[in-house]
Amino acid sequence: MIATDTERELEFQAKIDRGEVIEPKDWMPERYRKQLIRMMSQHAHSEVVGMLPEGNWITRAPSLARKAILLAKVQDEGGHGLYIYSAAETLGIDRGEMIDQLHTGKAKYSSIFNYPTLNWADIGAIGWLVDGAAIVNQTALAKCSYGPYSRAMIRICKEENFHHKQGYQMLAYMMRGTKEQQEMAQDAMNRFWWPALMMFGPSDTDSPNSAELMRWKVKLHSNDDLRQRFIDRTVPQAEAIGLKIPDPKMKFNETTRHYEHGEIDWQEFKNVVSGNGPCNRERLRARVKADTDGKWVRDAAEAYAKKHMN
């Protein structure tokens, strides 16, 4: 007897409700596949585009130890990109197609990387705040229903924890340094705090994909819940090293045991997501240029492989 799509979907949902993991060869609704491709490719693109703002400071790192740490970190990000692209390929799309979608603007990447890195402390802020926010997101994704994505997240989170730690350590050290260093660190905090909060996406009332993704256990927590988790974890860390949160409304609620924050500027978020952030044009142009300039290299590798197939 051939199962109808409705029967299959019911069985699929039942599997998810039982907490089973979906593997590449299992049947899945087309929407599930599409949503995962969207999320995973966006995630992989973010890792790769994220190499640009950090790469921007490797040649100017102020000590050789810091230069080595940053190189190792950026190399990790490239590795994460590669790993997530491969995981996404299990859904029946190849890397080239995903990259084309990035270059034509059809696929997005995390809006945080459309902000510039203007001073050295920004490298600390990216590790501490941006990777810190990513860890909260990815720890949740590590329990998602799609096996290859979940396994990728477990592995990636381990490295992100190192990135988070080195960023915080760097800012902590700068906060104990000269007045100029403290100002750099606070300046980085002021510029990256709000964009880091925006990384969790719009409030759940405005998040178009949330309900469906939660039913499929692709998402296990709401955007607001994850954002709150990040804030609760990060504010005391900032206070411990003397950094001020650039939000006059930030206060601890003794009853809920959570921090309450001011209004997020969602108009800014929409602007950046729709391509009008401070560096959208530069980031995309850099990626497209790397691809165009490198075409002759890829062509040569392909021609060589063909000639020497046997």
Add this chain to the structure above:
Amino acid sequence: MNTTTEKNSALFEYLLRLGDTSLILGHRLAEWCGHAPILEEDIALTNISLDHIGQARLLLDYAGKIEGKGRSEDALAYHRDARQFRNLLMAEQPNGDFGNTMVRQFLISVYNFHLYSALSKSADAELAAIAAKSVKEVAYHVRHSSDWLIRLGDGTTESHERVQQSINDLWIYVDDFFNGDEVDVLLMSQNIVPDLNAIRPLWNETVQLTMVKAGLQIPQVNSAMRTGSRKGNHTEYLGYILAEMQFLPRAYPDAEWL
């Protein structure tokens, strides 16, 4: 000058030559970050860059100790001007296209491979240990860059022409590799470093082997080769590298960065 002082001053100089070459080449490779032809190469180039920075740290740290004036790896990297740098001229040449970067890497890595192999038997235990650690990394650099030379040389007409042009352009900096001086002579006499004249045929042989596989020609250089790195006579490129690299410690001399 007594003999220990002479030896230490020569060894300091020699360590700068090795350390600065690693540092400057590592800097150039880092410029590729996020701009490589494919993601695998973004990862490989940052990886090789990191190897070079790691080698530079060991070598400069040891140089500072040998000098005995309390200079750290960072003091040496960030607070010397171009005329005090001793890196090979080849290392500071601009990246150019990906093929050009691979040619530069290949020529230097083959040199490093044979040099570090010999240095791993140095009478100076510390230098021998650094060389033995580095040569493992360098073996990978040789493999990676020669694989690309072969693919590009034997790929398309365009790739063949591009990579041959890079070889022709970069070849004038080859003599600089082997242009030893009184520092080499003194250290050779104590079995601390090898004779560069003995490294050259090894280098020639390895390079020749890959060139043949790649279908590429070793250029006939009629014009004079460029040398001078051992006396700090660089090309104009180095000053800009240092301006970028040293900016923060120079702009904020009181700051420490960890």
